[in-house]
Amino acid sequence: MYGIKGGWVGQTFALATCNDSGRKKSRIRRSKEERKAMVETFIKKYQSLNDGNFPSLNLTPQRSWGSF
DSSP states (O other): OOOOOOOOTTTTOOOOSSSSSSOOOOOOOOOOOHHHHHHHHHHHHHHHHHOOOOOOHHHHHHHHHHHO
């Protein structure tokens, strides 16, 4: 029987480099009042575009201040 050998022999990969001098971007923590205002404005805008329907609970934080 013949066997087939496979693998990554001879494959080279370049690593991506970052031009940002190696510093991570710090997150800006919004106050509770700021987040509340952002959610309220998002909900009002969503309702005006969608016949008065409310957005889903998963969609609201993502669209208001980023990933939840």
